[in-house]
Amino acid sequence: MIFSPQQAILTLGRTYFDPVEAANFPQALLRFRNDRAAATVGLDSLSDAEWIAHFGRFQPLPGSLPQPLALRYHGHQFRVYNPEIGDGRGFLFAQMTDDRGRLLDLGTKGSGQTPYSRFGDGRLTLKGGVREILATEMLEALGVETSKTFSLIETCEELHRGDEPSPTRSAVLVRLSHSHIRIGTFQRLAYFEEKDALRALTAYCLDHYFGEPAGDDAPERLLAHVVDGTARMAAQFIAAGFVHGVLNSDNINVTGESFDYGPWRFAPSWDPGFTAAYFDHAGLYAFGRQPEAIYWDVMQLAISLRRIAEEEPIVAALDTFPDRYRAALVEATLWRLGVLPHDDERDRALTAAIEAALTASGASLDHFYFDWFGGAVPADYGPEFDAVRDLLGPYIPRKPRNHPYWSDPAPCAMLIEEVEAIWSPIAEADDWTAFETKVAQIRRMAEALA
Known part of the structure; x- marks a missing residue:
């Protein structure tokens, strides 16, 4: 893939954004570069020095946006309308097309103050960056359409936060997304x-x-x-x-x-x-x-x-959400279960039976999908799963259980206790081994599920 820069957002004009400058960070220590994602947009050949120059110092990518843009938007926060928000610690850094021909954005988190920072310092904690990598890697592996954490660079400032031990370490993150245009972007224009x-x-x-x-x-x-x-x-x-x-x-x-x-x-x-x-x-x-x-x-x-x-066509489009959600839930559930769809009625019944069984049993979600993948029927699940067993009969595996992952003693999971265990050696000894091991384990699981 050859890098294909774009400047599409500039055609909208200044109504939608404010040009800003990135913070001047004390240092830039590269902690994570997502070469898998970079390959899809033609940026995987950058040297580490070039990577830091673009994603730690924010030198413009050739042919893309000449200056970072803080996007303007409003939004409901916990259902309370807030007209005082916008990109407060991030900006749109670059646009490009990917290997599927889609317009993608490189946006930041922790890149400094903007006109919308209010009383914030515009920074990101290193722990927050590590957590975002773990989230996006896990979600991508589990079939969720998600932004990709593209880069994480430690910036060596001391940050004070009320919800974690302070001072804590700082970082700047870059994410690759299919659009940073939000519902709140439309709300702001409607408000005015x-x-x-x-x-x-x-x-x-x-x-x-x-x-x-x-x-x-x-x-x-x-x-x-x-x-x-x-x-x-x-x-x-x-x-x-x-x-x-x-x-x-x-x-x-x-x-x-x-x-x-x-x-x-x-x-x-x-x-x-x-x-x-x-x-x-x-x-x-x-x-x-x-x-x-x-x-x-x-x-x-x-x-x-x-x-x-007009109201009528808008309401008609909105009213399709419940049916589309139910259909998507069936599709997503069968995908994670590792079986091909059978027929609509049975597929819906199986999805409902899985929810009922998991609710009644209190079983681990990760273990259930690991043990039953491909239509396997383990013997050590109780009578709460009888309906699931009965309904699974005619289903065909989406792919065989022949990847080494399926011989592991337990599934790859990402519960909060493990997140904290991954962070602790980074905080205490700058030891990234557990983090790097976990990312590799998640990507191995992704190979088994893909």
Whole structure:
């Protein structure tokens, strides 16, 4: 793949962003470079020195954006509208096309203050960067459409945070994403009644992300695409046992690709009330409420697009979310179970039976999908799984269990205790062995599942 730089965002004009400068960091120590992702955009041949120059010092990539751009947006945060947000510790650094012909963004986290930093320092903790790598690697392996953690560079500043031992180490992260245009981007324009800008952004998204021209029906077509992508994302979260933690409308992008990982967790068992964020006291974004939360966010996009569209087609597009989510959940569940679809009625019944069995038994999600992959029927699961056994009969394996991974004594998982165990030697002795080993284990699991 040859690097193919783009500047598509510049065609929208200054209504959508502010040019900014990256922070001048004391040092730049390369801790992680994702050459697998870099190969898809033609950047894997960069030397480490070149990598640091671009992704630690933010020298522009040739032909791409000449200066970083802090994107403007609003959003509902825990369902409270906030017009005071935007890219506060990150920016859009570059755009390019990948080996599938898609327009992709390189965005940052921890790259310094912007006009939207408010009282923040614009920085990222090294632990936060390590956690994001672990999240994205695991989600990618489990079939979730997610941003890719592209780079992590330690910047050697001392940061003070109230939720971890301080001072703590600092870092700057770069993520590769299929769009940084958020639902909150549309909300901001609707808030200011900027209808022409709403139409321009709608046309931009249809053109660059879905390959469609604008037209009188552009808002409802865009909404239909967002409904599809976000319903799929919600279903993939459930099948992966993942809790994002902060599903605010500024954290949902128009392509339905998951991104921006803060207080995430994987659920050890099927517990609808399991939360990731210690501050989510009401459980608004709990494991089982994520589809509802994402649907609510998409509703805010519909409300914004209503400024430039008739109500009936907008409502009709929005109302397809529940059915599309249910279909996507079946697809995601069968994929993780490692079997091919059989027929719609039986597929839905099997998906429901798996949920019922996991709920009743309290069994580990990771162990269940590991033990039953490909339609295997282990003998050591109790009567709660009888319906699953009965329904699995005619299913054909999606792929055989012939990868060495299936001979492991336990599945590759990513529960919070292991995340902390991976971080501890980095914090205490700058020992990255456990981290590097875990990334390799996740990628090995991905080979078995792919």
